[in-house]
Every structure is written in C-alpha cells, then in structure tokens.
Amino acid sequence: MSDVDTTALWLWLAIIASGLFHGINPGMGWPLAVSAGLMDKSPRALLGALLPLSTGHLAAMLLVLLPFALLIALTEWQRPIQIAAGIVVIGFGLIRLIDRRHPRALARISPARLALWSFAVAIAHGAGLMLLPIYLGLCATSSAHDGHAAAARVIDQNLAMALLVALVHTAAMLGAGGLLAWLVYRYLGVRFVARSWFNLETVWAVSLVLVGAAALAVNVAEWR
Amino acid sequence: MTMRPDPTFHASPKLAMEAPPEHFAYTLLLSPDFKKPDALAVIDVKPGSKTYGRIVHTVTMPNKGDEFHHFGWNACSSALSPLAGHAFIERRYLVIPGLRSSRIYIIDTKPSPLEAKIHKIIEPEEVFKKTGYSRPHTIHCGPEGIYVSTLGGGGKDGTQGPPGIFIMDCETFDVLGRWEIDRGPQTLHYDFWWNLPRDYMVSSEWALPPQFENGIVPEDLLANKYGHRLHFWDLRARRNVQTIDLGANHQMALEVRPAHDPIREYGFVGVVVDTTNLEASIWTWWREGGKFHAEKTATIPPEPAPKEKLPPLLQGFGAVPPLVTDIDLSMDDRFLYVSCWGTGEMRQYDVRDPRKPKLAGSVHIGGIARRTPHPNGKAFAGGPQMVEISRDGKRVYWTNSLYSTWDDQFYPDGMPGAEVMANVGANGGLELAKDYFVDFPEGYRPHQIRLEGGDCSTDSFCYPSV
Numbered sequence: 241m242s243d244v245d246t247t248a249l250w251l252w253l254a255i256i257a258s259g260l261f262h263g264i265n266p267g268m269g270w271p272l273a274v275s276a277g278l279m280d281k282s283p284r285a286l287l288g289a290l291l292p293l294s295t296g297h298l299a300a301m302l303l304v305l306l307p308f309a310l311l312i313a314l315t316e317w318q319r320p321i322q323i324a325a326g327i328v329v330i331g332f333g334l335i336r337l338i339d340r341r342h343p344r345a346l347a348r349i350s351p352a353r354l355a356l357w358s359f360a361v362a363i364a365h366g367a368g369l370m371l372l373p374i375y376l377g378l379c380a381t382s383s384a385h386d387g388h389a390a391a392a393r394v395i396d397q398n399l400a401m402a403l404l405v406a407l408v409h410t411a412a413m414l415g416a417g418g419l420l421a422w423l424v425y426r427y428l429g430v431r432f433v434a435r436s437w438f439n440l441e442t443v444w445a446v447s448l449v450l451v452g453a454a455a456l457a458v459n460v461a462e463w464r
Numbered sequence: 465m466t467m468r469p470d471p472t473f474h475a476s477p478k479l480a481m482e483a484p485p486e487h488f489a490y491t492l493l494l495s496p497d498f499k500k501p502d503a504l505a506v507i508d509v510k511p512g513s514k515t516y517g518r519i520v521h522t523v524t525m526p527n528k529g530d531e532f533h534h535f536g537w538n539a540c541s542s543a544l545s546p547l548a549g550h551a552f553i554e555r556r557y558l559v560i561p562g563l564r565s566s567r568i569y570i571i572d573t574k575p576s577p578l579e580a581k582i583h584k585i586i587e588p589e590e591v592f593k594k595t596g597y598s599r600p601h602t603i604h605c606g607p608e609g610i611y612v613s614t615l616g617g618g619g620k621d622g623t624q625g626p627p628g629i630f631i632m633d634c635e636t637f638d639v640l641g642r643w644e645i646d647r648g649p650q651t652l653h654y655d656f657w658w659n660l661p662r663d664y665m666v667s668s669e670w671a672l673p674p675q676f677e678n679g680i681v682p683e684d685l686l687a688n689k690y691g692h693r694l695h696f697w698d699l700r701a702r703r704n705v706q707t708i709d710l711g712a713n714h715q716m717a718l719e720v721r722p723a724h725d726p727i728r729e730y731g732f733v734g735v736v737v738d739t740t741n742l743e744a745s746i747w748t749w750w751r752e753g754g755k756f757h758a759e760k761t762a763t764i765p766p767e768p769a770p771k772e773k774l775p776p777l778l779q780g781f782g783a784v785p786p787l788v789t790d791i792d793l794s795m796d797d798r799f800l801y802v803s804c805w806g807t808g809e810m811r812q813y814d815v816r817d818p819r820k821p822k823l824a825g826s827v828h829i830g831g832i833a834r835r836t837p838h839p840n841g842k843a844f845a846g847g848p849q850m851v852e853i854s855r856d857g858k859r860v861y862w863t864n865s866l867y868s869t870w871d872d873q874f875y876p877d878g879m880p881g882a883e884v885m886a887n888v889g890a891n892g893g894l895e896l897a898k899d900y901f902v903d904f905p906e907g908y909r910p911h912q913i914r915l916e917g918g919d920c921s922t923d924s925f926c927y928p929s930v
Contacts, residue, residue, distance in 0.1 A: 269545030278928050279727055296604055341635075342548075347607040350700040351663050430475035430927040434544055439467045439552045458633055 249380045249454050254374045254451075255405055259412025260376035262297070262367055263420070264435050265444070268295045268341030270417035270424075272351075274433065277425045286425055287418075289354055297367070298367025303374050304368030307396035310437055312379055313391050319463045322376045326456035332366045333448030340441060351379045361438055375405045469551035471609055472846040472901060472917040473541045477724040477795045480541065480855050485542045486915040487513075488577045489861060490558060491883060492520075492532040492906040499706030501525045502532040502905055504560065506577045507902055508881070509861075509915075514782045517900045521578045523571055524797075526585075530562025530569075531868060534850075534912045536603025538570075538610060538634050539724060541923040545607060558914065559610060561600035564677065566591050568600060568612075570637050573881075579917060582635050582636030594639045595630040598622045599673055602655050607700070608922070609634045611643060614657050614671060622673035627653040629667075651689040655720045658699055660926050662726060665697040665737075666749065668717040668733055679869040682777060688712040688739055694720075694749060696756045707788065708758045710747060713739045720897060721800070721921070723795040723818070727928040730818045732800055733758075734791040742766035742781060742789035746802060748819050762821045764788065766808050769833035775876050784832045787874070789866055790850050794857040795920050796929075799892065801860055805847040806874065810886065812894050824892035829884065831862060832874060838884060845879040846871065852913040853920040860894065861885045864910035881909040 242262050262268045272293060277286030343364045349357045362368060379398050424432045474480035487510040493503040506521040538557040540774040542548075558571040558580075567589035573580045592598060592766070608633040616622025628650070629643040644650075648696035652669035669691020675681050677740050684690060692714045696706040704797035710717055714735045722731030737744060746762040764786040771779050778784065787806030793815070801819060803812040808831020813821035828836040844865030852859050863883045866869050871879050881904030884892040903911055914922065 265547070270547065275546050275661060275927055278930060281727075312814075344608065347609075348549070348700055349547070350698075351661055357547060400594045421840075431479055432545075433927065434469045434551070436590060437469050437551050439551070 246374055248378060249379050251374050251378045251381070251448065252408070253279060255409050255411045257376070258370050259409040259431065260416040261447070262409075263413035263416025265440050266433070267362060267365065268297065268367070268413065269354070269415065270421040271359075271433050273421035274424045274430065277421070278430070283425065285302050286421060290354035290414060290418050292422070293358045293417070297362050297413060297414065298410040299355075300359045300362030301368045301371055301409060303363070303365070304372055304404065304441045305402035305406060307380075308372065309402040310375060312376060312394060313398060314355065315383060315394065317339070318383070319459055322373070322459045323335055323392060323456060323463070324461040325372050325376055326459065329366070329452030330456065331371045331448050331453060333445045335444070336386045336445035336448065359449045365444065370451055371405060371409055373451050375402060377455065378405065383434075424426065466554060469544060470539065470554050470565070472555045473539075473544050473551060474645040474923070475541070475544050475795070475925065475927040476929040477925050478650045480918060480923060480925070481795045481857065482542075482918065483855060485856060486917055486919070488916040489865065490577070490914040490916070491618060491902075492534045492911040493562065493881070493904060494865070494868065494920070496865070496909055498529040501528050502530045502562070502653045503908065504558065504571055504580065505904070505910070506580060509885075514891060517902055518691040519902065521532070521580060523580050523582065523834045524881055525565065525569060525582070527565065529565055530567055531562040531564035531825070532560055532911055533867070535609075535914060537605055537914070537918070537922055540860055540918055541925050542606050542660060544597055545926045548607065557637075559603045559612075559632070559637075559688055561603065561612065563601060563615070564647065565600055566598045566600060566920055579768040584747065586637065586639060586666045588776060590639055591630070592618065595642050596625055597630055598625055599627070601653075604657060604924070605634060606658065607660065608643075609640065610637075611656070613653050615653055615668070615676075615762075625674075629653075629656060630663040634762060639790050643702055645702040645777065646704055648695070649707050650695045650704055650729060653692075654691065654718055657720050657722050657731070658924060659722055659726050660699070660924055662751070663699045664705075664751070665699045666720045667695045667697065668720050669693050670716055670718060675865065677869065677871060679873050680777075685715055685737070686739060690715040690717060692717055692735075694758055706756050708749070708756060708840050710735060710758065710760075716737055717816050718789065719791050721791055723797045724793065724923075724925055724928050726793055726925055728797060732791060732793065732815070732818075734788040734802065735786050736787055736789060741840055742785040744804065746788070746791065746800070746821060748811070748821075750818070754856070760818065761819050762813060764804060764807075764811070766804070768832065773833040775832065777873050778832070783791055783897070787847075788882065791851070792853050792921055794853050795859060796856050799857065799888070801851050801853060803848040803851050803862065804911075805849050805866055807831050808836055808892060810848040812888070812892060814892060825894040826895055827886055827894045829896065838901055840901055841900055844882055844884070845877070846882070850912045852915060854915060855918060855920065858888050860888060861913050861915075863910035863913060865911055868909075871909065880904070880911060883913065885912050
C-alpha cells in the first residue's frame with residue numbers, strides 16, 4: 241500500500257469513527273427514536289424516527305462539505321484552504337469550550353419535526369466541521385493520484401467525495417445511534433437514558449480542536 | 465454544569481416513583497397581615513428523625529408584603545427531554561414569586577437544604593419592564609427555560625393588558641420576555657401545565673388582581689365575572705389553538721393536572737364553585753382527533769349549615785360551598801386528590817378511568833362549619849388547601865391557608881398555620897398521620913409545599929412508563 245492509500249484508509253476510518261461518536265451522543269438524537277417507539281408503542285415508529293434524524297444529519301454534513309468541494313477545485317489554493325479550514329474548526333471548538341450555553345432557538349423546534357431538529361442540532365454543534373478537515377484530506381489524496389485533471393472533473397470528483405463522506409459518516413451514525421436506541425427500547429429500558437447520558441460537551445469541543453489542529457499541523461508541515 | 469444528569473431527574477413517572485423517598489418538605493410561609501417578611505420553611509419529613517415533622521431551617525426574605533403563594537424548581541425531569549440534548553443542569557434552585565409584590569426570589573438549596581439561602585432577587589421593576597406582566601404565580605421548568613404564569617397585566621392594579629406567561633433563563637435567572645406569540649381569546653390566567661412530547665400546554669383562569677387582592681368580590685362572583693375557561697396551546701409555536709368555556713357559572717377554573725405519563729393525553733381541572741348551586745366540580749379534559757374536549761366528571765355538593773356557624777359572606781346562603789381550591793394527581797395517574805377548603809375535606813378519587821372518577825377515600829379536617837380537629841386532638845383552622853403527593857404516592861401533605869385576604873373572609877376567627885400528612889392505603893383510602901402536624905411560628909400561614917427531589921406537581925416526563 242502506498243503512503244497515499246494508507247493515509248486515505250486512516251481518513252476513512254476517521255469518517256466512520258466520527259459517525260459512531262455522533263451516533264452514540266444522545267445530543268444527536270437517539271433518545272428521540274426511543275421516545276417515538278415508546279409513545280407509539282411500535283418498533284416501526286422507532287425506525288421511522290431514525291430516518292428523518294439521519295436525513296437531517298446528512299443535510300447538515302453536506303451543507304458544510306459542498307461549498308468546500310467547489311473551493312478546493314482551485315488546486316493551487318488547496319493547502320491554504322485546508323489550513324484555513326483547520327483554523328475554522330479549531331476556532332469553533334474553542335467557542336464551544338468557552339460558551340457552554342445551549343442555543344435557545346433549538347428549543348423552539350417542534351418534536352414532530354425531527355429532520356429539522358437533527359439538522360439544526362448538527363449545525364449548532366459543528367458536527368459537519370468535525371468532518372471537514374478529514375474530507376479535505378481525502379480530496380487531497382485522490383487528487384494526488386490524478387495529477388492535473390480538468391477543473392470540471394475535479395469538481396465532480398470532489399462533489400462525489402463529499403456525498404460519499406457524508407453518507408458513510410451518516411450510515412455509521414445511524415448504525416450506532418439506531419443500535420443504542422433499539423437496545424434501550426427493547427432491552428435496557430428508559431432508565432438507561434439518564435444512566436448513559438454523559439456530558440460530552442467538553443469531549444466534543446476538544447475533539448473539534450484536535451481534528452482541526454491535526455489537519456493544520458499536517459498541512460503546514462507538507463506545505464513547507 | 466455537571467457530568468451526569470441530576471439523579472433526581474427521571475425519564476418516566478415510574479422511575480420517579482421508584483426513587484428514594486423525600487427527606488425534606490419545603491413550605492412557603494406568608495405573613496397575612498404583611499407585618500413580617502415572608503419566608504421559606506424547610507421541614508424534616510424523614511421518618512425516625514429526631515426533628516421529624518418540625519421546621520429545621522428557615523430562609524427569611526429581606527422584604528415585607530411579597531405574599532408567597534406557589535413556587536417551583538429551576539429544573540426537573542423535563543431536562544431529560546430527548547430534544548434538549550442538555551441534561552446537565554441541577555435541581556438546585558427554588559424559584560419563589562411574590563404574588564403581591566411581583567418580586568422573585570431564587571433560593572439555593574445546595575450544599576444542603578439545612579443551609580438554603582437567597583441566591584438572587586429579581587426586583588418587580590425587571591419583571592414589569594421586560595414582560596409587561598405582574599403578579600407572578602405558577603413556576604414550571606420546561607424546554608425553553610423556566611416558565612412563569614402571571615395573574616396581572618401592566619399598571620398599578622395589573623389591569624392594563626392581559627396577564628400571561630414569561631420565560632426565565634434556568635441558569636442565570638434573567639427574565640427573557642413574554643412567552644405568547646398569539647394568545648387568542650385568553651385574557652385571564654392562573655395555572656398551566658403541558659405534555660412535552662405531544663407539544664401542548666393547557667392553561668386556566670382565576671381572576672384579575674382587583675378581583676382577589678383585597679378579598680373575593682361577591683358581586684363579581686355572582687355576576688360570573690371570574691374565570692371559567694381552559695386554553696390549549698401549541699407549546700413550541702406559543703400559539704393558543706383552542707379555548708373551551710366550561711360555562712360562566714363554573715367560576716374559577718384553577719389547578720390544571722395533566723396525566724404524568726406522556727402517552728396519556730388527558731388531565732383534570734378543578735372548578736371552585738358553581739354559582740347556580742354552590743357545587744364544586746372536577747372536569748376531565750382530553751385530546752382526541754386533534755381537538756381538545758372537556759366535561760364535568762365529578763361534583764361535590766355544598767353542605768347546609770346554621771347561620772351562626774357561617775361567616776357573614778355565606779350567611780345568606782345557609783350552606784358551606786366545598787370550594788375546591790387545589791387538586792393534585794399521583795405520579796401513577798391513579799388517584800386525584802381534591803382539597804375541599806370550605807367543607808374541610810380531602811377527597812381521593814380513583815381516576816384510572818379518567819372520565820369516571822370514583823371516590824376512593826376521604827378525610828375530614830377543619831372546615832368552615834364542621835371544624836373537625838386533627839386525630840391527634842389539635843384544632844385545625846381553615847381546611848385542606850395546597851396538597852402535595854410524595855413521588856411514591858404513599859404520603860399526601862397539605863396546608864390550610866388559601867390567600868391572605870380570602871382566609872379572613874371565609875375563616876374570620878383566625879387561622880393558625882398547619883401542615884398535616886395522610887398515609888395512603890395500598891388500594892386507596894386515606895388516614896391522617898397522628899405524628900405529623902407541623903406548627904408554624906406565630907403570625908405565619910403556610911402555603912404550597914415542594915418535596916425534596918421533586919413531587920407530583922413539579923416534574924414533567926418525556927418517556928412513558930412502560
């Protein structure tokens with residue numbers, strides 16, 4: 241395996257890991273699926289809630305990734321863009337570390353609008369930002385294979401990559417969150433909701449800072 | 465901010481019932497003649513304790529004339545809402561509004577209830593300026609923070625504009641502003657509660673300040689000018705979606721008690737008096753087919769009494785109205801407790817079939833004409849009023865005072881403060897505990913009770929009790 245392939249493999253693992261992390265975080269919505277299943281007394285309602293939750297999350301990922309898919313088609317600007325993205329992610333992580341207040345607007349979303357809720361929560365917590373440096377790294381490795389391709393083709397490739405990254409991440413999230421929701425619904429009981437609920441705010445903010453810092457370090461080093 | 469949800473937050477009512485029993489009961493003390501500052505009493509309710517049934521700590525306020533009435537916690541089980549994603553606040557602060565002054569006290573109950581102290585005071589001007597409301601009353605903690613219902617609008621006598629609900633931040637206690645976006649026909653206020661996953665709120669009506677602050681106004685009552693409607697709201701959209709008029713003769717629709725289990729889309733409300741026959745009534749409201757409905761499901765008749773046993777206000781009627789002034793629903797939604805403040809009776813209804821309440825238990829104590837003493841021999845002036853049920857449903861606590869000026873009209877011979885407790889039988893039935901009779905300092909009357917770790921009129925739940 242070439243260095244580029246090894247890097248790509250690690251980056252894909254990071255995409256999946258972040259999906260699992262988002263999935264088990266109660267703040268990203270698995271307890272809503274439990275609630276839906278219990279309130280309707282039907283496992284089908286639980287599955288039915290997972291669908292809009294995943295859709296909203298997927299949309300939030302794409303909202304962050306897609307503009308960058310276009311931006312980094314400017315290949316000569318690839319490094320500065322990656323570095324800037326790293327700084328933005330670190331900055332957002334620091335804001336989350338300092339300002340612990342929960343965005344009150346989220347409380348205005350009706351429980352019936354799960355997709356909107358999931359989208360807004362992911363945006364508010366910078367869930368998509370966590371993927372951004374990883375995604376940019378993947379784009380860089382694939383363009384390293386290609387050399388100088390036509391700009392239009394690069395854009396297509398980047399857009400396809402953004403979709404793939406968002407889908408893989410959301411699938412991992414759906415898998416982890418869905419499994420947890422099912423276990424609580426079917427076997428563990430709602431007592432587990434409070435028991436399992438750790439305050440992940442700090443871990444979350446720190447992981448943003450770490451992801452951003454790693455991307456920044458790699459890109460600055462390679463740029464030189 | 466904590467690392468784990470507060471251990472007193474419970475996902476479902478069933479889990480709340482299984483939690484350890486309360487060791488302290490917080491009770492508001494009001495000085496009915498406004499000569500002393502109001503206070504919060506902390507009462508030891510741990511069985512076997514040396515100070516069982518006694519006040520073990522008092523937080524006295526720095527102002528006079530607040531008139532404490534109802535109060536509540538800064539946070540409860542509603543913090544476990546799957547929508548909040550943010551369960552890391554503590555059930556720690558008691559929010560106590562002064563109904564007469566519009567001042568709000570925030571009391572810190574940590575590290576120990578025995579060291580409870582004032583954390584913050586919100587002056588009336590802040591409430592007036594930021595909300596245009598006055599006379600804060602019911603406190604509930606919910607999705608957008610702390611919700612406070614008010615009984616008055618703006619102006620000196622609180623009649624400029626309708627009263628409503630405002631929101632406070634549950635951590636900083638900043639007053640954030642009015643809650644309603646569209647109040648529809650609502651112009652009066654009293655109590656409110658909700659079903660969080662189903663996203664609706666229910667509110668009730670008492671009266672405007674000039675109709676209660678200087679005592680009940682008999683002409684207004686006989687002209688059916690007190691509140692008699694229920695309002696149903698879209699909770700997140702903050703819109704009134706439906707108003708049900710219970711009929712103008714059903715004067716003063718007060719406490720709203722939705723089923724705790726969010727899967728159940730019904731609840732109850734108590735009506736103080738029917739002006740056609742002095743009856744009190746219990747109404748069941750429910751949601752079906754996207755609409756709300758309400759019907760009278762229980763009535764309590766007045767009791768004839770000789771004129772010499774009646775206060776001047778009632779002498780013309782020759783009877784004591786039951787005056788249902790508070791109701792409370794047990795955590796398992798099985799028993800509804802109904803305070804008959806006039807006739808001096810605490811009733812227990814089995815409401816497992818919510819539209820067919822069945823009388824399951826009753827104790828008499830106090831009362832305008834009956835004046836039943838406590839089984840321990842002590843006199844009990846007034847009647848059962850603010851009632852609170854332990855989470856496990858085994859103990860029911862209540863106090864005897866309604867509201868300073870109304871106490872004097874219905875019980876003109878005076879009303880020493882008292883708080884008693886009744887044990888609940890396994891299948892219903894009520895028996896007053898001989899060893900629980902809290903004496904209060906001279907010149908104070910007790911009002912609402914809040915139990916350590918939550919109680920049956922505090923916590924709202926986001927998951928059903930399967």
